[in-house]
Amino acid sequence: MSTVETVGGPIDAGQLGTTLVHEHLQARDEAVYSQWPHARTIAEEEPLHEVDPDGAYEIAARLAARLVELGVNTICDPSAMFLGRDVEFMRRVSDDTGLQVVACTGIYTYDHLPQFFLTRDPDQIADLFVHDIERGIQGTEVKAAFIKCAADEPGVTENVEKVHRAAARASNRTGAPIMAHSRPASETGPRQIEIFVEEGVDPARVQIAHTGDTDDLDYIERVLEAGVFIGMDRYGLELYLPFEQRQKTVVALLERGYADRMLLSADHCATLDWFPLGVAEQMLAAGLAKDWSMTLVPERVLPELREAGMTADQERTMMVENPKRWLAG
Numbered sequence: 438m439s440t441v442e443t444v445g446g447p448i449d450a451g452q453l454g455t456t457l458v459h460e461h462l463q464a465r466d467e468a469v470y471s472q473w474p475h476a477r478t479i480a481e482e483e484p485l486h487e488v489d490p491d492g493a494y495e496i497a498a499r500l501a502a503r504l505v506e507l508g509v510n511t512i513c514d515p516s517a518m519f520l521g522r523d524v525e526f527m528r529r530v531s532d533d534t535g536l537q538v539v540a541c542t543g544i545y546t547y548d549h550l551p552q553f554f555l556t557r558d559p560d561q562i563a564d565l566f567v568h569d570i571e572r573g574i575q576g577t578e579v580k581a582a583f584i585k586c587a588a589d590e591p592g593v594t595e596n597v598e599k600v601h602r603a604a605a606r607a608s609n610r611t612g613a614p615i616m617a618h619s620r621p622a623s624e625t626g627p628r629q630i631e632i633f634v635e636e637g638v639d640p641a642r643v644q645i646a647h648t649g650d651t652d653d654l655d656y657i658e659r660v661l662e663a664g665v666f667i668g669m670d671r672y673g674l675e676l677y678l679p680f681e682q683r684q685k686t687v688v689a690l691l692e693r694g695y696a697d698r699m700l701l702s703a704d705h706c707a708t709l710d711w712f713p714l715g716v717a718e719q720m721l722a723a724g725l726a727k728d729w730s731m732t733l734v735p736e737r738v739l740p741e742l743r744e745a746g747m748t749a750d751q752e753r754t755m756m757v758e759n760p761k762r763w764l765a766g
């Protein structure tokens with residue numbers, strides 16, 4: 438029987454249940470908060486407001502409790518290095534709410550790497566990832582269950598490629614799956630997959646996140662051809678693709694028989710430090726995000742998809758079976 442590591446310890450893969458594969462209990466730059474612990478972040482709820490680091494817990498716990506009420510059993514939190522991964526924070530939220538939280542290892546960068554990594558090769562970086570997977574994260578016994586990497590507007594740069602190769606090698610050494618943040622507008626997906634395949638990773642253990650940021654079915658099918666999972670995972674982030682187009686794309690892919698390849702989520706961040714309050718308010722007012730919340734998938738995406746003809750079987754496949762197969766093989 439295969440098990441999956443959560444912040445509360447290993448569980449049987451069958452206990453994962455309904456799973457949102459891409460939600461952040463918080464997202465912030467760890468270096469900033471290490472140097473300026475008083476720096477404030479933004480609560481991504483309406484109305485937007487600033488919170489101090491202690492306040493971030495309350496917001497994350499409130500959302501997690503609401504997810505449990507809505508029948509969500511598990512989230513995967515892809516906060517890696519540079520997104521302020523904090524497994525004690527995740528464990529506290531999980532213990533207090535009963536939401537199962539799956540943590541990751543990896544590096545979230547579009548290009549920049551600290552000197553530490555510039556002088557090390559992919560195998561040496563993989564050693565760090567393997568440590569998190571086999572021994573535990575940040576001095577705890579909490580183990581990472583998947584590996585995160587990213588490619589965005591700059592494309593698959595030399596540094597990004599190095600992180601992808603490190604992720605692939607750590608995956609090969611441990612069996613842990615990979616979540617690769619992608620940018621369809623730059624068509625990063627196929628190149629990311631190519632690297633994983635070159636390194637010998639089974640595409641069935643790879644998730645190309647944010648593929649749902651496009652409604653270009655040709656591009657999406659090109660990604661799917663490799664046999665990977667795709668993240669339809671940014672519901673509410675209108676700046677990348679409006680909600681209705683996201684829904685139409687998922688319906689079209691269901692009709693083409695891809696229920697067993699899609700993972701639904703919102704990539705919500707309970708708190709996020711990327712923008713100061715005034716800028717975040719302007720972005721919201723400009724409609725760049727709408728109803729963006731960790732609860733959006735259970736509250737609105739799934740009911741609307743049911744109305745559009747999604748069967749109970751397809752729903753179970755996307756919300757329960759796919760996360761399980763991606764995580765546990």
Ligand SMILES: [Zn+2]
Pocket residue numbers: 459461515704
């Ligand atoms: Zn994310």
